[in-house]
């Protein structure tokens with residue numbers, strides 16, 4: 001199991017409860033834990049609850065889904081748009097930084113810079129497609145933060161690019177919309193809540209460790225959010241859309257918690 005990143009000093013008593021609630025949520029997210037719950041619940045708890053011996057697998061799925069949806073709401077409610085994730089000195093960068101995707105390293109997607117256009121659609125005023133040069137022309141910043149993957153590892157990396165809130169304002173996005181969705185060159189997809197999209201550390205990422213983002217880490221562009229778990233950080237982004245219709249995600253649609261806070 002992964003280690004929690006060190007947290008900033010606790011300023012108020014209620015933050016302790018906040019962290020405890022978040023931890024509860026994180027435990028429920030873990031697929032192993034989920035499988036365990038599924039087994040124990042189907043043998044005991046749910047059969048008692050439903051008053052008969054035979055419990056449909058789908059009932060268990062539904063019950064767990066409800067817990068996860070409740071958990072999304074709790075995390076959204078507790079999310080503090082001004083609370084920053086920890087940052088680290090360059091000397092703490094994990095080398096080499098791990099690669100992860102739903103496929104192996106031999107299948108890393110190679111997206112060509114020439115011809116690349118970032119599609120921007122949905123609830124935005126300016127729907128023009130962006131070249132990489134246009135993205136690089138916007139003001140850039142960088143951050144050294146910890147990436148936490150539910151598969152049981154975490155690592156510190158350095159990412160640079162355009163603050164996502166500047167980008168959303170630039171394209172005239174409806175900042176009151178509920179979701180921002182992402183479609184990737186490798187058929188991965190995910191979506192996030194607007195408060196996280198506007199968080200000061202959420203970065204439309206063009207570089208890794210001062211160099212153009214290599215294919216393994218998501219060339220030409222990824223979204224980096226130190227406030228969310230690894231699977232919420234889409235690589236090889238091809239399209240961004242702003243919407244009020246729940247877009248789901250590759251892992252989220254298979255039972256991972258949607259909010260996915262870290």
Ligand SMILES: Nc1nc2c(c(=O)[nH]1)N[C@H]1C(S)=C(S)[C@@H](COP(=O)(O)O)O[C@H]1N2
Nearest residue numbers: 098099100101102149184188230231233235
């Ligand atoms: N397009 C795309 N983005 C993705 C994934 C993927 O398979 N495809 N995997 C996610 C998961 S589970 C993790 S942990 C991180 C891994 O990022 P890294 O290769 O930069 O370490 O990418 C996330 N974003």
Ligand SMILES: [Mo]
Nearest residue numbers: 149150230231
């Ligand atoms: Mo992950």
